[in-house]
Amino acid sequence: MITIFDDSSRKNKIYQKLKELTISLQFKDGINKIGFEAEYIGRLVGIDRANTSRELNKLVKEKKAIKIKGKPVLYLDRKSLEEKWGCRIENSVFGSREEIISLLKESKLFCRNEESQKNTNSNIFLNTxxxxxxxxxxxxxxQIEKAKAAILYPPNGLHALIxxxxxxxxxxxxxxxxxxxIQLGVFSNDSPFVIFNCADYADNPQLLLSQLFGYVKGAFTGAATEKKGIIDEADGGVLFLDEVHRLPAEGQEMLFTLIDKGIYRRMGESTTTRKAKVLIVAATTEDTRSVLLSTFLRRVPVLIQLPSLESRTLKKRFTFISQFF
Ligand SMILES: Nc1ncnc2c1ncn2[C@@H]1O[C@H](COP(=O)(O)OP(=O)(O)OP(=O)(O)O)[C@@H](O)[C@H]1O
Ligand SMILES: [Mg+2]
Known part of the structure; x- marks a missing residue:
């Protein structure tokens, strides 16, 4: 099948995503976050920021999308917003977030929602x-509550082991x-998510460490040029360390320094230290006490145990499986 990706399908794709995002927003008893950036929407559909902005502005002209001016400029789907919160929105362009918020407040929207969500403190509930x-x-x-708490723990979140x-x-x-x-605003939209599977290099610890931390020229035979590592790539985002029980003790030690002090060295580097801020989410299939250093566990305070598929209820398993057909 040949798909011709013309302007209208591009616009549609963006419009669909904007709809989905707007539907996923829910009010609690106030709002401090509303609207989505062109760059974020574009990334979700694989279209660059400039073209996404162009299409979004067309949608605004057609009165399908709502634009909130400011830095950054934000967008919402009008219909979803109107339907979800039972109000009519005449304007297509708002000068600021505050402006649209006050309009929504005036539409008595908050009174209705306050009633059902009296007991919550957060300003907005985002369906993440x-x-x-x-x-x-x-x-x-x-598990999800724990994970959210880990992400939101100030100032930079807590490392977790799944x-x-x-x-x-x-x-x-x-x-x-x-x-x-990202949805909760803890990381910026362009923050990285880097996956590293410790089992891939398990029989070559030196190679594993050089992949993870990078190396300098001459660090080992064959290290002809300096190379940055996975830590470098994950700086400012999440590093997913899969099968972490295969990380050699030396690698765990190097990771501790990163966790404790925010610094690390590339392999072969003796004087220079480098800075990186990464949130580590590690995963293992093993019983952690037996395979991971207790010092590692002390630094990864959030343990998230996921149930096996077999242990889920029949109904759940059915929902789960039917998803693939
Ligand atoms: N709660 C869930 N909701 C939706 N999809 C799920 C859920 N749990 C698992 N899946 C799906 O099940 C499949 C297996 O999940 P995943 O690869 O994340 O498991 P894993 O624990 O990482 O496995 P492995 O140990 O082999 O790496 C994937 O297709 C994933 O999309
Ligand atoms: Mg996996």
Whole structure:
């Protein structure tokens, strides 16, 4: 099948994504976050920022999208917003977030929602990637609460270890944590998510460490030029260390220095230290006490145990499986 990707399908793609994002927003008893940046929307659909902005502005002209001026400029889908919160919005362009918020308040929207959500303190409830996982309200409820708390822990979040058998959803969960961190505004939209599987290099610890931390010229035979490592790439975002029980003790030690002091060295570097800020989400299928240094566990305070697929209820398993057909 040949897909001709013309302007209208590009606009549609963006419009659909904007709709989805707007639907995922929910009010609690106030708002401090509303609207989505062109860059973020564009990244989700694989279209560059300039073209995304162009299409969004067309949608604003057609009165399908709402534009909130400011730095950054934000967009919302009009219909979803109107339907979701039972109000009519005449304007297509707002001067600021405050302006649209006060309009929504005037529409008595808040009174209606306040009633049902009296007991919550947060200003807005965003349906994050974690909330959209299968089992979010049942078998994974506790795990998701823990993960959100880890992400939101000030100032930079808490490192987490996900434990669960193969296929339990560890990689999926880690990715959802990353996406949620962006949705919750903890990370910027362009922050990295880097996956490193410690098992890939398990029989060559030197190679593993050089991949992870990088190396300088001459660090070992064959190190002809300096190379940056995974830590460098993950700076400012999430490093997902899969099968972390395969990380050699030396690597764990180097990771501690990074966790404790925010510094690391490339292999072969003796004087220079480098800075990096990464949130580590590690995963293992093993019983942690037996395979990971106790010092590692002390630095990764959040343990998230995922149930195996078999242990989920039949109904859940059915929902889960039917997703693939
Ligand atoms: N709660 C969930 N919601 C939606 N999809 C899920 C969920 N849990 C697992 N999956 C799906 O199940 C499959 C296996 O999940 P995943 O690869 O994340 O498991 P894993 O624990 O990382 O496995 P492995 O140990 O083999 O790496 C994927 O297709 C994933 O999308
Ligand atoms: Mg996995």
């Amino acid at each position: 990637a974690l909330d959209n996982m299968i089992g979010a309200h049942e078998s994974l409820k506790e 434990i669960g058998p193969t296929g339990a959803g560890k990689t999926t969960f880690a990715e959802a944590m990353y996406k949620s961190a």
